[in-house]
Amino acid sequence: MTETGPDEAVPGESFGGVTPDAARRLLLAAVEAFAERGFHATTTRDIASRAGMSPAALYIHYRTKEELLYHISRVGHERTVCLLTAAEQSGHSVTERLDGAVRDFVRWHAAHHTTARVVQYELAALGAEHYAEIVTMRRRTEEVLRGLLADGVSAGEFTVPDIPGTAVAVLSLCIDVARWFRTDGPRTPEEIGALYAALVLRMVGGEPREADYQ
Amino acid sequence: MTETGPDEAVPGESFGGVTPDAARRLLLAAVEAFAERGFHATTTRDIASRAGMSPAALYIHYRTKEELLYHISRVGHERTVCLLTAAEQSGHSVTERLDGAVRDFVRWHAAHHTTARVVQYELAALGAEHYAEIVTMRRRTEEVLRGLLADGVSAGEFTVPDIPGTAVAVLSLCIDVARWFRTDGPRTPEEIGALYAALVLRMVGGEPREADYQ
DNA sequence: GTCTATAGGCGGATAGAC
DNA sequence: GTCTATCCGCCTATAGAC
Missing domain, CATH: 1.10.357.10 (Tetracycline Repressor, domain 2)
Structure with a gap:
């Protein structure tokens, strides 16, 4: 098997190595939001709030x-x-x-x-x-x-x-x-x-x- | 065959019966725009301009x-x-x-x-x-x-x-x-x-x- | 690194003239 | 039925305090 571990079924298994923690949480939040509503219909406010942060925090980790x-x-x-x-x-x-x-x-x-x-x-x-x-x-x-x-x-x-x-x-x-x-x-x-x-x-x-x- | 005619390859063949003409043009324009950019990324201005109309004209034919x-x-x-x-x-x-x-x-x-x-x-x-x-x-x-x-x-x-x-x-x-x-x-x-x-x-x-x- | 506040612009939809 | 003009809200991204 090529699985990575028991958390294989978790959407963000592939992002386990992303640091710092906030950057990873934003990635996971973005995956969920993009999948649900599509890229264009997703707002940065939505991503940030799903990750438990303010809208501005996103831009510290991603341009x-x-x-x-x-x-x-x-x-x-x-x-x-x-x-x-x-x-x-x-x-x-x-x-x-x-x-x-x-x-x-x-x-x-x-x-x-x-x-x-x-x-x-x-x-x-x-x-x-x-x-x-x-x-x-x-x-x-x-x-x-x-x-x-x-x-x-x-x-x-x-x-x-x-x-x-x-x-x-x-x-x-x-x-x-x-x-x-x-x-x-x-x-x-x-x-x-x-x-x-x-x-x-x-x-x-x-x-x-x-x-x-x- | 179940085809409808020689214009089968045209994107809007299925909308041939839509009247008035402006409503059909708007449908064709919307199909193109939605297909290219997705629904959310498409603006009503874009649809209207592809159909050769002003943004407001769209709302005469569609709510x-x-x-x-x-x-x-x-x-x-x-x-x-x-x-x-x-x-x-x-x-x-x-x-x-x-x-x-x-x-x-x-x-x-x-x-x-x-x-x-x-x-x-x-x-x-x-x-x-x-x-x-x-x-x-x-x-x-x-x-x-x-x-x-x-x-x-x-x-x-x-x-x-x-x-x-x-x-x-x-x-x-x-x-x-x-x-x-x-x-x-x-x-x-x-x-x-x-x-x-x-x-x-x-x-x-x-x-x-x-x-x-x- | 994270926040609050906001700039700056765009987009859906409407008002009212013609 | 179509236009011009515009309202009003929302969105991305930034500024600056802490």
């Missing part, structure tokens, strides 16, 4: 509201790229590697749906330079997935006529979990990860491993 | 900015529910009906990605009553898809251990097309529709109809 979004987006993207590359390098067969990649990626998007919503759906609010930097990280994500599909085809484990198109579809399927997942829904992040891994193996014409799917 | 979003959302949801129910009632086998449903639904989300982005991603900006009304229409969408999957299993054409979970995944895959589709990308809406129909048939353990996929 602008956009810089908060950038930090959230950057940490989130680092995390997802990390998850995927870890899965890419472990596992005995390509089938196991793809299964693990989808499983972990989906589980993260469900367990951290609050953070993931900001990471995946508020990109357009980033400034031009920050946006360009994040886009580069997203390209890397797509490359990893395309590589996995190509390896599976080479190994004779998958049948994928259109590798780029299928890679986009698989990523898209997984990312969208952040949009619809609700904590009070019928499934745990682990269950959704298992379901999606099975569905994706079917999409690529792989061995179903139906034991997990039933 | 609030939110009412514009509601109209867009309502027409868009009517259209997608319509697409799905049409596919549900045509076709000889369940495989053909699901193939058609995914193909048409995806094609619409690609061809009308501007409208679709607003329809699918700006829901949270709706007022409470309007939101509730739209949610009802979205439930209907999910029911249609669950019905198709259940019919396919009954007919022995599909193998779907988890019908509700798979229905959510299929819809989710299709909806997310609106997020990533670019007109200048390598694929046409038709091609993506065909690819996704094939991928979904694989997901449900159906006959691949690989002829379309190759």
